[in-house]
Amino acid sequence: MLISKYSAPDFDPYGDNTPVExxxxxxxxxxxxxxxxxxxxPGSKSITNRELVLASLAGGSSLIRAPLHSKDSANMVQALRALGVRIEERDGSGAFGDDWLVIPPEELTGSTTIDCGQAGTVMRFVPPVAALALGPTTFDADDSARGRPMGGIVSALRALGVDLDDAGRGGLPFTVHGTGRVAGGAVEIDASASSQFVSALLLSAARFDDGLRLTHVGERLPSLPHIEMTIDALARRGVKVESPATGEWIVTPGTIAARDVDIExxxxxxxxxxxxxxxxxxxxxxxxxxxxxxxxxxxxxxxxxxxxxxxxxxxxxxxxxxxxxxxxxxxxxxxxxxxxxxxxxxxxxxxxxxxxxxxxxxxxxxxxxxxxxxxxxxxxxxxxxxxxxxxxxxxxxxxxxxxxxxxxxxxxxxxxxxxxxxxxxxxxxxxxxxxxxxxxxxxxxxxxxxxxxxxxxxxxx
Structure with a gap:
């Protein structure tokens, strides 16, 4: 006998009413x-994936101790490896798996496809990194995650001069045609749907030629603590983020420092x-x-x-x-x-x-x-x-x-x-x-x- 996935006919987030054994x-x-x-x-997913991105963009190798080993972090590791980052396992002292040594490449390389799975941090944090790589990078996700809001990242990257092809969808799947650099500068973003739009740009902004002046123009900005988490992680790597007004952030270009980090x-x-x-x-x-x-x-x-x-x-x-x-x-x-x-x-x-x-x-x-x-x-x-x-x-x-x-x-x-x-x-x-x-x-x-x-x-x- 099969058991229906849904008990209410008017709510079907999967869209297929697939039965479950x-x-x-x-x-x-x-x-x-x-x-x-x-x-x-085990460790924080939010901190683990932020530190993986920053370590991949840093000026040297970083050791991430006690990271989270899960589907989301595995998707992030696979995504960054696809762009040429070396991530090696090291024996850890914790109970939940190995540490990771992250070794950035001299030059990030695209010409690859990244499966984001269901990880919002991957689908939002990695496209700006891919814009800094040479070659096209195609992003896709699980069917159930393809509909997650991505318009803020798509429009912001385009405003920064990034060539991004999404066939007019405003979301996944899309291809970032990286040229090895992003001009940066001033850009507006509506992050009402997710604070991850802001974090995604802040994480890579120090590597942009002119840094970033980011202004939120939406009616509300949810999950502010997650943006503060991103700013804190950047500060610990020597990247200063100024916020002259609520919903406005300025990142000057510069080196992202390598560092060893313990994940909470x-x-x-x-x-x-x-x-x-x-x-x-x-x-x-x-x-x-x-x-x-x-x-x-x-x-x-x-x-x-x-x-x-x-x-x-x-x-x-x-x-x-x-x-x-x-x-x-x-x-x-x-x-x-x-x-x-x-x-x-x-x-x-x-x-x-x-x-x-x-x-x-x-x-x-x-x-x-x-x-x-x-x-x-x-x-x-x-x-x-x-x-x-x-x-x-x-x-x-x-x-x-x-x-x-x-x-x-x-x-x-x-x-x-x-x-x-x-x-x-x-x-x-x-x-x-x-x-x-x-x-x-x-x-x-x-x-x-x-x-x-x-x-x-x-x-x-």
């Missing part, structure tokens, strides 16, 4: 009490684990939590207490302890939209209604996350209203059923979180988590069962 379903483990665990997580744990991937403490009334600690960071996931320390949780920093870890119940919230998540799926799951399990706003831009992530979250929670008996810029969640008794991933890693982890306290939740394509956390199912099961050395959970591989 029953053995593709992963039964989310149910906690039989309060979860108590200490979890270690991915704090956004920590979200479902920390939320598990709230969902079950337990306690979860995430180790190696940085004292200072530009990661959006750092906002969890301020967000989760709104649900009634206690948050503590001690011994290098962030610990969240759940209370007797889960309070509803009124939250503006415009600075941290990637945390929204976890926050919405907690809201669906809360004692009172919640409204989450400032997240209209997540309609353009791996899927339309607002529609997907609303659809899947309703499929389990919940009540969710879509707003222009968010969701209104009214808690209802939930029941088991199939939770669809839409090829979206955060949709998969959100279903697992609800499945902690709702028996019978089956995740379709839990392997979507391999995008940024291949060890998710092992870590999640260990957290629920309490396996590991005194509750310290470290996934191998």
């Amino acid at each position: 029953p053995d593709a379903l992963w039964l989310a483990p149910v906690a039989d009490g309060a979860v108590r665990a200490r979890v270690s997580l 744990p991915d704090l956004s991937n920590a979200a479902p684990f920390l939320a598990a403490a709230i969902a079950t009334g337990g306690s979860v600690s995430v180790t190696d939590w940085p004292d200072a960071t530009t990661q959006v996931g750092a906002e969890l320390a301020g967000i989760l207490p709104a649900f009634g949780a206690a948050v503590e920093r001690a011994d290098g870890a962030l610990t969240v302890r759940g209370g007797d119940g889960i309070r509803g919230v009124e939250l503006d998540l415009s600075a941290g939209g990637e945390l929204a799926p976890t926050i919405v799951a907690l809201a669906a399990l809360a004692d009172s209604p919640s409204t989450i706003t400032g997240i209209g831009h997540i309609r353009n992530h791996e899927t339309d996350r607002l529609a997907a979250l609303a659809n899947e929670i309703r499929g389990l008996g919940g009540e969710v209203d879509e707003l222009d810029d968010g969701l209104r969640i009214v808690p209802r008794p939930l029941h088991g059923g199939v939770w669809h991933s839409y090829e979206d890693h955060r949709m998969s982890t959100t279903g697992a979180l609800i499945g902690l306290v709702v028996p019978g939740v089956q995740i379709e394509n839990v392997e979507a988590t391999h995008k940024t956390l291949p060890q998710f199912t092992a870590l999640w099961r260990d957290m629920v069962t309490g396996d590991g050395d005194q509750g310290r959970l470290v996934a191998g591989g």
Whole structure:
């Protein structure tokens, strides 16, 4: 028997209504009490892929220690290798894989095709790099990712004098005809759909002949912390980014310094684990939590207490302890939209209604996350209203059923979180988590069962 991928006929983000075999379903483990665990997580995808790009454009070799090994980072490594960058594995001291030695070529070379997979950072960060290469570079992506917004990058590169052929699509697939240089200068961009448009240009701007003066002209600019992450990474490599006004950035041309870098744990991937403490009334600690960071996931320390949780920093870890119940919230998540799926799951399990706003831009992530979250929670008996810029969640008794991933890693982890306290939740394509956390199912099961050395959970591989 086949199980339909979709439970609502008016929402079909894949566009094909392809059925799924029953053995593709992963039964989310149910906690039989309060979860108590200490979890270690691999490196940040956002930092890993920024550092890979900067190391590839640097004036010498860089060692990236404790990088994330996932589908997204593998796509980035393959893309940069295709342009002539040497990326060699080195034995690492961490639990999650080798380090990477990145050796830039004397001259980047195109005449290649790059498969972006589902990685937004690859499809947006690498085209400016390809413009600095000699020869044409064709970019394409998975069918489910071809529709992600790319117009900001396409128009900005053309405004900078780059020859880009997209057959009028304004998006993937397209070909960048690199000449080995980009003139640079002043350009306007509408980054309302994604802050990655800004980061993409800033990362390569120091290599442009005249640098870059970039001005955002859209009505809103989502996920500002990700732009700050990019500016911080550039500053650590000697590239100064001035911001004379909100939505304006100036990068002077110059050398991008080589440096060795340690990648922080991915704090956004920590979200479902920390939320598990709230969902079950337990306690979860995430180790190696940085004292200072530009990661959006750092906002969890301020967000989760709104649900009634206690948050503590001690011994290098962030610990969240759940209370007797889960309070509803009124939250503006415009600075941290990637945390929204976890926050919405907690809201669906809360004692009172919640409204989450400032997240209209997540309609353009791996899927339309607002529609997907609303659809899947309703499929389990919940009540969710879509707003222009968010969701209104009214808690209802939930029941088991199939939770669809839409090829979206955060949709998969959100279903697992609800499945902690709702028996019978089956995740379709839990392997979507391999995008940024291949060890998710092992870590999640260990957290629920309490396996590991005194509750310290470290996934191998």
